[in-house]
Amino acid sequence: MGSEELYPAERLAAAQRATAAAGLDALLLTPGSDLRYLTGYDAHEGERLTCLVLPAQGEPILIVPTLERPGAEAAPATGVRIVDHPDGTDPYPLVRAALPGPVAAVGLADRMWAEQVLALRAALPGAAQRLASEVLRELRVHKSPAEVAALAEAGAAIDAVHTRMGEWLRPGRTEVEVAADIAAAIRAAGHVSVDFVIVAAGPHGASPHHGAADRPIGRGEPVVVDIGGTMPSGYRSDCTRTYVVGGPPPAEFSDYYAVLREAQRAAVAAVRPGVTAEALDAVARDLITAAGHGDAFLHRTGHGIGLDTHEEPYVVAGNPRPLAAGMVFSVEPGIYLAGRHGARIEDIVVCTPDGGQRLNTTPTELIAL
Missing domain, CATH: 3.90.230.10 (Creatinase/methionine aminopeptidase superfamily)
Structure with a gap:
């Protein structure tokens, strides 16, 4: 079975609709099963930030360390723009830049590292933080x-x-x-x-x-x-x-x-x-x-x-x-x-x-x- 069947591109659009319906401005997904579900990307979990910024409306952006860009580019999902950050630079302003409008609430990957949760809170100080599972649970529970x-x-x-x-x-x-x-x-x-x-x-x-x-x-x-x-x-x-x-x-x-x-x-x-x-x-x-x-x-x-x-x-x-x-x-x-x-x-x-x-x-x- 092809990766396109398992990880169809329309999942991103479905997740964006569900994000809007839940009253969230975006999902912020670090490495884990939610990120893989939406993109097919089995991202490395580490201290360097990898984060899918999925706005309720607008362009999805995958922020990755520069050294991991080739792996991200090989992921099956289409419709995701990749932005990389070199070692030694602060990646969190890239998250803010990917959300140009007002941000009142975001959904975070349920098992995001605490240091990333706190860094995102500092980068988006006006945004309430909720769990991305509020949105993705209902998509993932029904298997294709x-x-x-x-x-x-x-x-x-x-x-x-x-x-x-x-x-x-x-x-x-x-x-x-x-x-x-x-x-x-x-x-x-x-x-x-x-x-x-x-x-x-x-x-x-x-x-x-x-x-x-x-x-x-x-x-x-x-x-x-x-x-x-x-x-x-x-x-x-x-x-x-x-x-x-x-x-x-x-x-x-x-x-x-x-x-x-x-x-x-x-x-x-x-x-x-x-x-x-x-x-x-x-x-x-x-x-x-x-x-x-x-x-x-x-x-x-x-x-x-x-x-x-x-x-x-x-x-x-x-x-x-x-x-x-x-x-x-x-x-x-x-x-x-x-x-x-x-x-x-x-x-x-x-x-x-x-x-x-x-x-x-x-x-x-x-x-x-």
């Missing part, structure tokens, strides 16, 4: 067919890594050793970077964000493997499977894994336009609670995914947002018994006009290696 295809490509790549788990996961090897093999395989499967590798065996499986440790994996221990990376497109993968190695798992584990699998399957089956995010969370949570493990389901059922691993929509209690076709998110209930073991099953799912489609297609049964 090209974006869904990119996420499906990412899902297939991470699935390919899970299918190889038997090569690495066995008793006596440490979590760190297994994680190193997995990281290499993530790159070999087509990702340009490894975003995370969780290999959590036995009692470590009860910690949802454990990581990996030097502890050897024991015979018959359940192992939670949650992995993801970034594809050349910029779009992300994220998939969790739970394995048992070298022998049968504890009986209580097999019992609650069956509950977990039922809850995950039911939640995937419940995806359709109009179902609210909190109602989808409740589908999985109610089944787990009814089985007596509600307190062991420690996190939300899911999160959106795209150019960020975690983005809107969040599938969590208290979020009344209705799902809509084109939204893409994880469905990943878990059960975690402190000091003993845990399990999680995660698929990325796209909401379609008449239901939901898994973008991860490997089996969700407990996998014995």
Whole structure:
């Protein structure tokens, strides 16, 4: 798929219309997923200012360090004028110059560095600072067919890594050793970077964000493997499977894994336009609670995914947002018994006009290696 499909030039105009509708005079976007969403430019994050100045009306200008101009010029977006600043010069007057009219309010990239926020406040002293996500959230949450295809490509790549788990996961090897093999395989499967590798065996499986440790994996221990990376497109993968190695798992584990699998399957089956995010969370949570493990389901059922691993929509209690076709998110209930073991099953799912489609297609049964 071409970069023009993933990063169409009309996004800039759509963002400008949304900026005006939100009562903002401009968006100011430093390196990150919002900048890449609008321009295709995967900008280097550093102390030298890179900033897309996107006025509600007028010409978009990308301010970059001189030494990074070639990379900016190679970005897919058209309709953006590039202005560079040599080392040793103050780039913030360039931002002010790109906004010749009165500036009452601007939207800043949500994760802009504080030193840049303060410098922009000094450069635009009369402008209220708000979050750019007020504008871009609604654009980014609805994925285009090209974006869904990119996420499906990412899902297939991470699935390919899970299918190889038997090569690495066995008793006596440490979590760190297994994680190193997995990281290499993530790159070999087509990702340009490894975003995370969780290999959590036995009692470590009860910690949802454990990581990996030097502890050897024991015979018959359940192992939670949650992995993801970034594809050349910029779009992300994220998939969790739970394995048992070298022998049968504890009986209580097999019992609650069956509950977990039922809850995950039911939640995937419940995806359709109009179902609210909190109602989808409740589908999985109610089944787990009814089985007596509600307190062991420690996190939300899911999160959106795209150019960020975690983005809107969040599938969590208290979020009344209705799902809509084109939204893409994880469905990943878990059960975690402190000091003993845990399990999680995660698929990325796209909401379609008449239901939901898994973008991860490997089996969700407990996998014995």
